Amino acid sequence: MSFNITKSFNILFKNFLEISSEVVALIVSDRGGLIVAGETSSDVNMEIISVLTAIVNPILDRIRNEFAFKKFGTASFDTDEYRLLFISVDENITLSVVLTTLASVDKVSPYAYFLAEKTAQIVNAEEGDVIQLEIPNFEYEGETVERIKDQIYQLRLESGGTYRFKFIIIGDHYVGKTSIVRRYVDRRFSKDYRATIGINIITHSFDFFENEINLSLWDIGAQQYFKRFRRTYYMGSQAAFIVFDLTNRESFENVKIWFDELINFLGKMDLPIVIVGNKTDLKEKREISYEEGVSLVPELAEKGVSKISYIETSALTGENINDAFSLISYHYIVKSKEKEEELLRKSLEDGINCILRDREKLTLTFITEKAFWNPGLQIMSELIELGKYVKIKDTKEEKIFEYPNGLILKSHLTNNFDLSDSDGAFCIFDARGKEHIDPKWKEKLIEIIESIQENKVVLIGVRVDPEKMDWSVLMEEFDVNEQLERKMVSLLFFKIGIEYRLEIYDQLEVMLNTIKTIR
Numbered sequence: 001m002s003f004n005i006t007k008s009f010n011i012l013f014k015n016f017l018e019i020s021s022e023v024v025a026l027i028v029s030d031r032g033g034l035i036v037a038g039e040t041s042s043d044v045n046m047e048i049i050s051v052l053t054a055i056v057n058p059i060l061d062r063i064r065n066e067f068a069f070k071k072f073g074t075a076s077f078d079t080d081e082y083r084l085l086f087i088s089v090d091e092n093i094t095l096s097v098v099l100t101t102l103a104s105v106d107k108v109s110p111y112a113y114f115l116a117e118k119t120a121q122i123v124n125a126e127e128g129d130v131i132q133l134e135i136p137n138f139e140y141e142g143e144t145v146e147r148i149k150d151q152i153y154q155l156r157l158e159s160g161g162t163y164r165f166k167f168i169i170i171g172d173h174y175v176g177k178t179s180i181v182r183r184y185v186d187r188r189f190s191k192d193y194r195a196t197i198g199i200n201i202i203t204h205s206f207d208f209f210e211n212e213i214n215l216s217l218w219d220i221g222a223q224q225y226f227k228r229f230r231r232t233y234y235m236g237s238q239a240a241f242i243v244f245d246l247t248n249r250e251s252f253e254n255v256k257i258w259f260d261e262l263i264n265f266l267g268k269m270d271l272p273i274v275i276v277g278n279k280t281d282l283k284e285k286r287e288i289s290y291e292e293g294v295s296l297v298p299e300l301a302e303k304g305v306s307k308i309s310y311i312e313t314s315a316l317t318g319e320n321i322n323d324a325f326s327l328i329s330y331h332y333i334v335k336s337k338e339k340e341e342e343l344l345r346k347s348l349e350d351g352i353n354c355i356l357r358d359r360e361k362l363t364l365t366f367i368t369e370k371a372f373w374n375p376g377l378q379i380m381s382e383l384i385e386l387g388k389y390v391k392i393k394d395t396k397e398e399k400i401f402e403y404p405n406g407l408i409l410k411s412h413l414t415n416n417f418d419l420s421d422s423d424g425a426f427c428i429f430d431a432r433g434k435e436h437i438d439p440k441w442k443e444k445l446i447e448i449i450e451s452i453q454e455n456k457v458v459l460i461g462v463r464v465d466p467e468k469m470d471w472s473v474l475m476e477e478f479d480v481n482e483q484l485e486r487k488m489v490s491l492l493f494f495k496i497g498i499e500y501r502l503e504i505y506d507q508l509e510v511m512l513n514t515i516k517t518i519r
Helices: 005-017 046-064 105-123 138-147 177-186 224-234 249-253 255-266 290-301 321-356 375-381 439-451 471-477 481-486 501-518
Strands: 023-030 035-040 074-078 082-088 093-100 162-171 199-208 211-220 239-245 273-278 308-313 362-368 390-394 398-402 407-413 424-430 456-463 489-496
Touching: 005 023, 005 035, 005 105, 023 105, 035 046, 082 105, 093 105, 105 199, 105 224, 162 177, 162 224, 162 255, 177 199, 177 211, 177 239, 177 273, 177 321, 211 224, 211 321, 224 255, 239 249, 239 255, 239 321, 249 255, 249 290, 255 273, 255 290, 273 290, 273 321, 290 308, 308 321, 321 362, 321 375, 321 501, 362 375, 375 407, 375 424, 375 501, 424 439, 424 501, 439 456, 439 481, 456 501, 489 501
Parallel strands: 162 211, 162 239, 239 273, 273 308, 362 407, 362 424, 424 456, 456 489
Antiparallel strands: 023 035, 023 093, 074 082, 082 093, 199 211, 390 398, 398 407
């Protein structure tokens, strides 16, 4: 199916005019002033704008000669009725943005450069190309995203999470940033190089270990004069590629400059970053060895960045392209999980302290089948705000830790435990690889219910393979309703998947809230 240029321009321009009331017209014209496409939001004489475009072209030609690509130029001037911003898309095509007399050119410019890039894509489109025509609201993407940048959307790897993040790609000219994006998103490579005019934004979704990753990819132009707008585009970023050309030493040395600009503009050091050495296919022209590329990571990490990696790719062959995006996604997910763990840890600490304001002590007991795997006790022992615990007992079969605020943590194996003084008990059974529960587990659960006092809480975690075990069948096999009718105990079940820590945090909080409510 052939690419419809007219339809694409109509959609693009209408979307653009909805962003700002200060933009009254958009015109794409050739060097002779012939209008290729246009759209207005008010009564603007298109022919006059076309004439103005032809007049300004000689000025743009002079401007082009001052830039490295000698293809790009921009100019603006005012008339009695309008402010006019001209951007040359290439040697023959100019984008004209007509603004109200009081409009801010600086405010509109980031949008105009984005529009110029989309215009170039449409003009140079080939059959089968798909161009995303949505217009981002940079003010929203900047201020609002920055305000909610640490918000966690859904982080449960065992059930499939959804991660949304803004991902920027920066680096020198000709290093292959756009080619990497195109290879990844469109699964194709273009040998015809065309510099990114300002910024290209593409949204893309993919599965990563059964998680849905929604990327907003911001491919940002490298022109020096464009630097003042890059701060706007960087704002709210949650991950970054810094790309260099393995056959160009200068681009490698400039990685440090891009790194410093990125950190200075964003003002944060916890940004997941992947340094990408591109063009591995050009082996004979290679100037940067793998060892030299890798050595850049610890050097940059010394500046305080905690999540930084190195990978080599080829946009031409596709080598490591998917792995590069998976790597940045992994870094982001880990960062997000760490952030959520921090929040959940604080919530647990608050819950414990809230209970201990009304009583002298709180005793929680953790029961496991194997001594070396006790995630509940491990998580609780990491709550540093509770103070330094004292080990009363620490053997393979039994552990007792006491905290200065009155919290007591106990750990037992399933073959020997005493819950007579416990406010809550947390027991884990491992059902992985099984289609049914071990009958001994039901007997052990009954023993737990009988051992703990009334009006206490029992939390049961079951490690499962979802594809092998039906949870409803498991619950039926764990049926202890008869025992619960005889003794008032709150019994809570939950599944433990591959990534169990976040789920255990949640369930421990439920356990504490139940203890507080019963109290």
